[in-house]
Amino acid sequence: MTTHEYNTVVRSLSHRLFGYVYKSLRNEDDSNDIVQDSFLKLWQNRDSVETDKAKSWLFTTAHNALINFVKKSSRMQSMETTPYAEPMAESSDNQSFELKEIINKYINTLPELQKSILLLRDLEGYSYEEIGKMLKLNESQVKVYLFRARQKMKDQIKDINNLI
Amino acid sequence: MNINKANIDEVLFDYFEGNLSVQDKLQVEKFMGENPSFQQDFDAWESSFVQDENLQFKNVDALLANEESGKAPWFKWGLSSLLLLLLSFLSYAVYFEFSGKKEKDLANNGNNTNNNSGKNSTNGMLIKDDAPTVNTIVKEERSNTEIKTGAKATSQSTQQISSSKTHRVNNSASYTESNTYAAKNNDQQDATNVYSVVEDNSKLQEITTDIKGWSVFNHSIVNAIGANFSSKKSDEMNNKAGALELINLNDPFVLYGGVAPIQENPSFAGNTEGVRLKTVSRWEWPELGSASFITNAVSIDAYAPQVKGGVGIVLSSDLMGGNKYAANGISLIYSPKIKVGNISIEPSFKYGLTNRTINWSTLGTGDFIDPRTGTLLASSAVIPENTPSSNFMVNSFGAGFLINHNVFYAGFAVDNLFSPSYKNELFDQAVKIPMKITAQLGTDIRKNAKSPWIYSPSVSVRNQGLYNKVWMSNMVRYKKVLVGAHFSTSDAMMFSAGYSNSIFRATYSYGLSTVPFNTNTASDMISSHQLTMRYIIKK
Numbered sequence: 013m014t015t016h017e018y019n020t021v022v023r024s025l026s027h028r029l030f031g032y033v034y035k036s037l038r039n040e041d042d043s044n045d046i047v048q049d050s051f052l053k054l055w056q057n058r059d060s061v062e063t064d065k066a067k068s069w070l071f072t073t074a075h076n077a078l079i080n081f082v083k084k085s086s087r088m089q090s091m092e093t094t095p096y097a098e099p100m101a102e103s104s105d106n107q108s109f110e111l112k113e114i115i116n117k118y119i120n121t122l123p124e125l126q127k128s129i130l131l132l133r134d135l136e137g138y139s140y141e142e143i144g145k146m147l148k149l150n151e152s153q154v155k156v157y158l159f160r161a162r163q164k165m166k167d168q169i170k171d172i173n174n175l176i
Numbered sequence: 177m178n179i180n181k182a183n184i185d186e187v188l189f190d191y192f193e194g195n196l197s198v199q200d201k202l203q204v205e206k207f208m209g210e211n212p213s214f215q216q217d218f219d220a221w222e223s224s225f226v227q228d229e230n231l232q233f234k235n236v237d238a239l240l241a242n243e244e245s246g247k248a249p250w251f252k253w254g255l256s257s258l259l260l261l262l263l264s265f266l267s268y269a270v271y272f273e274f275s276g277k278k279e280k281d282l283a284n285n286g287n288n289t290n291n292n293s294g295k296n297s298t299n300g301m302l303i304k305d306d307a308p309t310v311n312t313i314v315k316e317e318r319s320n321t322e323i324k325t326g327a328k329a330t331s332q333s334t335q336q337i338s339s340s341k342t343h344r345v346n347n348s349a350s351y352t353e354s355n356t357y358a359a360k361n362n363d364q365q366d367a368t369n370v371y372s373v374v375e376d377n378s379k380l381q382e383i384t385t386d387i388k389g390w391s392v393f394n395h396s397i398v399n400a401i402g403a404n405f406s407s408k409k410s411d412e413m414n415n416k417a418g419a420l421e422l423i424n425l426n427d428p429f430v431l432y433g434g435v436a437p438i439q440e441n442p443s444f445a446g447n448t449e450g451v452r453l454k455t456v457s458r459w460e461w462p463e464l465g466s467a468s469f470i471t472n473a474v475s476i477d478a479y480a481p482q483v484k485g486g487v488g489i490v491l492s493s494d495l496m497g498g499n500k501y502a503a504n505g506i507s508l509i510y511s512p513k514i515k516v517g518n519i520s521i522e523p524s525f526k527y528g529l530t531n532r533t534i535n536w537s538t539l540g541t542g543d544f545i546d547p548r549t550g551t552l553l554a555s556s557a558v559i560p561e562n563t564p565s566s567n568f569m570v571n572s573f574g575a576g577f578l579i580n581h582n583v584f585y586a587g588f589a590v591d592n593l594f595s596p597s598y599k600n601e602l603f604d605q606a607v608k609i610p611m612k613i614t615a616q617l618g619t620d621i622r623k624n625a626k627s628p629w630i631y632s633p634s635v636s637v638r639n640q641g642l643y644n645k646v647w648m649s650n651m652v653r654y655k656k657v658l659v660g661a662h663f664s665t666s667d668a669m670m671f672s673a674g675y676s677n678s679i680f681r682a683t684y685s686y687g688l689s690t691v692p693f694n695t696n697t698a699s700d701m702i703s704s705h706q707l708t709m710r711y712i713i714k715k
Contacts, residue, residue: 030233165224
């Protein structure tokens with residue numbers, strides 16, 4: 013990957029990668045750090061990463077960074093007894109939330125793997141096969157995890173709708 | 177497909193995922209119409225998709241690599257420093273090798289001149305007797321003072337000569353005081369004066385020796401035109417056919433590395449993202465008034481995927497010594513880019529067409545002194561009859577080579593390949609233009625991709641005719657502010673400051689040179705001003 017190609021990737025993918033990470037974390041500073049670290053790794057590995065593979069490489073790298081970050085955050089949470097994500101009960105009490113906000117909240121209740129698959133599918137439009145390659149799963153596993161994630165989301169939304 | 181309460185979730189998942197055939201989708205929609213109790217599930221499944229909010233990442237600029245110099249952030253400080261150090265030593269070695277050779281040649285030429293003078297002593301040339309004295313003085317001067325500065329050196333050597341030979345005091349003094357290298361009133365010289373001038377040839381040699389290497393010879397073509405028009409006038413000095421020779425041509429050249437990359441090395445063409453428009457305006461030695469040097473150049477270059485390389489065009493205008501000599505030209509450049517691993521190998525080819533103009537009526541005696549030997553090649557400005565100026569169109573070819581690595585760039589370029597010559601109906605002798613050889617090495621040093629500080633050291637080496645110079649350039653960029661300091665191996669330095677973003681850059685540079693000759697200026701230093709602007713049109 014040349015310098016020019018690297019810059020092209022930065023311009024075309026940095027916003028999308030940020031959107032993916034931010035949807036997972038809901039924290040701008042942490043999301044910025046993960047995006048910057050992902051691109052720094054891309055630059056350091058530009059000789060071995062082909063340009064047409066840069067997108068999946070970046071999202072895989074960001075996914076791994078997310079997993080590590082959440083693990084680290086979980087340890088911090090247990091020490092500080094402060095949950096990273098807000099409990100759903102709190103958010104569901106507020107019926108004025110728009111559906112989009114509710115979904116964003118619900119995303120954080122999902123296991124990391126299901127969350128990543130959901131975001132890669134919905135935000136980036138990756139196929140089951142592509143997601144499988146990125147996360148080292150087979151297509152069936154991807155579909156199962158995605159179904160479970162959507163089913164949880166659907167159940168939460170249905171509950172909210174019933175409350176409303 | 178069978179749809180029921182037990183599998184409705186799987187069916188709706190596949191429906192919204194797009195996994196169903198058209199018939200199956202129609203069947204689902206029919207089922208939903210017949211079973212409104214599942215509508216709530218249908219709506220909830222539909223809403224379970226995450227919506228794209230078009231979130232914007234705010235720090236894109238911090239992630240971008242520096243493309244202009246073909247490099248980017250990196251961490252191998254040690255390697256770059258070593259490379260620069262090596263090149264510095266090489267450059268200096270080359271420079272002093274040239275200088276040493278020139279001095280040797282000069283000494284030889286001096287002897288030859290004296291020998292010739294001896295042969296021609298019957299013509300009244302008195303050089304023969306002076307030869308030992310002159311040579312002695314030359315030796316002493318060199319041993320006592322390696323390099324002297326400008327007018328002081330000239331004056332000092334002249335004084336020594338004068339004191340040793342009284343009968344030359346007047347001549348020497350008159351040469352110096354009347355500004356040897358911009359002498360006027362040439363038309364008043366008669367035959368006797370011619371011989372007087374030739375008589376002083378040894379002193380001129382001495383003076384030239386002392387100031388050799390200074391900008392007066394390096395910069396000014398008009399101070400270095402050895403004109404000897406055998407077809408128009410016999411050669412009084414050597415009694416042989418001469419040649420109109422541009423002894424020390426100095427093509428327009430930016431004063432330090434990196435200012436106008438594709439003029440330094442055409443291989444830089446196409447190394448930016450988008451179309452690069454660049455202008456350089458330089459005003460040298462304004463203290464000389466109408467005799468100053470003014471250079472303007474505009475270049476456009478871009479990468480063209482159709483030809484897998486960079487293409488560029490350069491327009492330049494150079495007025496030397498108040499339009500005594502002018503060169504206006506256009507150059508076309510093509511530089512294919514060949515990627516081998518993480519290195520980009522970039523050869524380049526250049527064709528130039530230049531209109532060179534000599535304004536004979538403004539030339540003075542000093543313009544006809546051969547800086548290599550101090551020989552006055554024409555007793556006066558031999559102005560071609562009825563020719564106030566002469567225009568020549570010159571075709572020239574150039575080539576360059578650049579290795580562009582993520583860590584550094586290194587290259588060289590040759591201009592005026594084959595030393596192009598041109599003829600004019602007024603002269604039967606060809607005019608040759610010296611080949612120009614340049615070499616560049618540079619890098620960007622940055623702690624990491626996020627660091628706002630970028631240090632860009634570079635070394636630029638140049639040789640053309642008698643002109644040898646090495647520029648060490650140091651540019652520091654902090655966010656959008658640029659400052660730089662640049663030093664040459666002999667007599668000049670420049671300081672620059674500017675503004676730069678990914679599209680526009682403007683840099684002003686102020687230069688100082690040691691006064692190379694008697695300019696009647698109060699200061700020991702004379703200045704130069706340079707303004708460069710760059711604009712990139714993104715694709």
